[in-house]
Amino acid sequence: MVQKLTKEQCQRREAFLQKKKQKGKPAQSASQRNAIQVLVTNVTQEHLEPQELYPLYSLRWQVELLFKTWKSLFEIDNVRAMKQERFECHLYGTLIRILLSSMMAFQCRYFLYQKHAMEGSEYKGIQQAKQSLPFLARAISTGLSLSSM
Template identity: 45%
Template sequence: MELLGISMYITNIEQEVLSAKQVYELYALRCQIEIIFKTWKSVFHIHAVKQVKIERFQCQLYGKLILLLLSSSVMFKMRTLAMENKELEASEMRVSEIVHGYIV
């Protein structure tokens, strides 16, 4: 209970290289990247690959990447509009599921 509201980051990088604020910013960015990859795997199944010829695999990969690009653009716009118009924060995972349902 004493540490409630306190974030602790342990690193071996010296303070002359990165300040505490920079370490916090890097960890926050890393967390966002992990959420994006989790969404890609959970919602868009980017990790699911069948045994096919390389040409077909490349087509499927490019198709999934295009889908991710379009979905991300729509998702970020939806989240921005929800915040601006309704003052609501939307989960990235939930908005991705909604967008994926409409696109696929």
């Protein structure tokens, strides 16, 4: 699907590019490319209207980024051969680590945005939360507060 963007969408895209602080002035061809949007799918128009495609495409992209983060940080694609029961325990443990790290990262990113109007990277947030989990587990098991560590 090729779609011409509205003036408002073009302005938002231009503002985003300016925020990235590209050196020099973009070429006219770059501005023309910013005026269109190309989404590739194998879904036919009988099944999905072009206006309905963008929200789904955007959501799918967020899911792809999240799985890429999990794959990179938690190595969910590398599993050794083992008994099914052990694999299930390993899987559940990994899913719990992912859940806790994602929740911690979300709260930290939310706090950062609320207090400093800054956005943090999902990847870096989950990475920092994952590294903090052993300290959190030790604090919980020993009854210490995190501020005393």
